[in-house]
Amino acid sequence: MAQRLQSNLSFSEKFSAHYASKFKVGKNCPLRKQVEFSVKENIKCKGFKIDPLGESGAEIESGILQKYKGRLLVLASNECAVHCRFCFRRNTKHKKIDDLPQKLAEILRKDKSIKEVILSGGDPLMLKHSELQAFFSAIPKHLNIRIHSRVPIAMPAKFPPILQSIGSRLIFVVHVNHPNELSKESKRFFERLAQCKATIFNQSVLLKGVNDNAQTLAELSEKLFSQGVLPYYLHSLDRVQGAAHFEVPLSKAKAIFKELKELLPGYLVPKFVREVRGEKSKVWVFS
Ligand code: SF4
Numbered sequence: 001m002a003q004r005l006q007s008n009l010s011f012s013e014k015f016s017a018h019y020a021s022k023f024k025v026g027k028n029c030p031l032r033k034q035v036e037f038s039v040k041e042n043i044k045c046k047g048f049k050i051d052p053l054g055e056s057g058a059e060i061e062s063g064i065l066q067k068y069k070g071r072l073l074v075l076a077s078n079e080c081a082v083h084c085r086f087c088f089r090r091n092t093k094h095k096k097i098d099d100l101p102q103k104l105a106e107i108l109r110k111d112k113s114i115k116e117v118i119l120s121g122g123d124p125l126m127l128k129h130s131e132l133q134a135f136f137s138a139i140p141k142h143l144n145i146r147i148h149s150r151v152p153i154a155m156p157a158k159f160p161p162i163l164q165s166i167g168s169r170l171i172f173v174v175h176v177n178h179p180n181e182l183s184k185e186s187k188r189f190f191e192r193l194a195q196c197k198a199t200i201f202n203q204s205v206l207l208k209g210v211n212d213n214a215q216t217l218a219e220l221s222e223k224l225f226s227q228g229v230l231p232y233y234l235h236s237l238d239r240v241q242g243a244a245h246f247e248v249p250l251s252k253a254k255a256i257f258k259e260l261k262e263l264l265p266g267y268l269v270p271k272f273v274r275e276v277r278g279e280k281s282k283v284w285v286f287s
Contacts, residue, residue, distance in 0.1 A: 011090040011242065013037045014083040019154045022180055030178040030210040035082050038245065045244035050091040052238045054277040063097045064104060068281060070115045074104060076135055077122035081154035086207060086246045088238035094122075105138035116144040116171075125151035125160060132162050146171040148203075156185035163196050170198040174229060177204045177211050179219045187227045194228050201232035204270065206253055207246045214259035221268040231270035236285050238275060250285075257286050 015035040023029050058065040058073075065073040075094045083090075097103070108114055117139050124132065124147050139145055145166055151158050152174050163170060172193055176182060193200055202224050204211065211217055221231045234257075237247045248256070257272050273282040 011041075011083060011085075011087075014080065016081055016154045018156060018185065019082055019181075022183065024180070028209070030216075031180055033210050034084055034086070034177060034207070036085070038085065040245040041085065041242040043244065044241065048239045048241045048244050050241050052088055052240045052277070053275055055089070055092065057277075061103050061107060063094060063100050064107060070113055071118060072104070072107065072114055072116075073118045073120055074100065074135070075121055076100065076119045076124040076131075077126050079126040080121065080123045081126060081151050081158075084150075086205060086237060086240070086243040088240045088243075090240055090242060101134040101138040104135070108138070108140060108143070114143065116146055118146040118148065120148045123149050123151055125149045125155075125158060129160060129162055132160055136162065136166065141169075144169050144171055146173060148173050148175065150175045152186045152189040153181040153183075156183070156189045159189055159192050163193065163198070166196065166198070168197040168199070170196060172198045172200045173232065174200065174202050175204070176202050176220065176224065176229075177207060178216065179223045182220075182223050182227060190228045200229045202229050202270075203233040203235060204231075205235045205237060205246075206248050206256070206272075207237065208248050210246070212248045212252065212256060214256050214263055217256070217260050218263040218268075221264055221270070225268060231268055233282070234270040234272045236272070236274045254286055 013036060019031065019035065023032050055065060058067050060066050063075045065075070067073060078094055078096050104117070108117070119135060124135070136145070147170065149172070153176055190200055204217075204220065206212060211220065217234070224231055236253065237243060239247070261269050272285045272287070274285050276283050
């Protein structure tokens with residue numbers, strides 16, 4: 001029986017010195033809004049839940065989830081480089097499990113339908129070299145490995161050289177919401193990833209007061225591309241308790257996405273999606 005994710009309703013403020021160096025003066029800085037605590041987080045809103053995606057129900061083993069066919073999601077780390085105030089896991093802190101790589105290897109030995117292992121968390125790039133190595137060793141060489149991370153924008157000097165050993169099986173999904181999060185340091189990080197032959201994508205969340213206009217999102221896509229990263233997903237906000245003030249109304253989101261498509265070539269327009277508890281894939285909000 002898988003151990004349930006634990007409730008963690010005190011989600012502390014955390015951001016790196018590098019991330020803070022990109023702050024602009026004043027309350028309206030789109031980076032500050034993502035990581036600084038707001039009293040609005042204490043307002044309870046209808047429809048906003050502790051575990052909005054029902055992840056505890058998708059655990060097949062403590063720290064290992066299967067939401068979709070052919071893929072396993074591993075909560076490899078319980079640490080992040082920044083605490084994003086809108087994070088859908090903000091209320092569910094999982095324990096660090098020392099023998100998780102061994103458990104993963106065992107599942108992969110038995111289940112031949114798995115084609116890709118997604119290392120998430122927390123942020124897997126916050127793991128020590130030996131811990132990352134243990135996960136990589138547990139994953140057979142014919143499977144793809146995906147990493148979800150904000151380290152390239154929060155701690156870009158923290159490039160783990162072990163990524164070179166994965167080669168073209170590595171799919172790296174960075175999470176950038178605003179063009180100001182990208183810097184010459186993040187560019188260098190992505191260059192090193194490209195040298196590893198990794199495929200690099202970005203996922204964003206549409207956030208009120210941060211990136212809820214087409215011009216900002218277009219600038220983000222163009223800047224990502226200039227750093228070797230392709231826009232992949234624009235997520236609608238997961239309705240997690242404490243993040244209601246980031247929600248963009250659907251009618252406004254629709255207008256933003258329509259304008260975004262008019263501003264960009266198709267390959268720079270992210271898929272606008274939502275994750276729905278129990279669905280067999282992500283659901284397109286608009287196409
Ligand atoms: S880095 Fe990812 S997992 Fe960590 S708080 Fe931000 S969104 Fe959540």
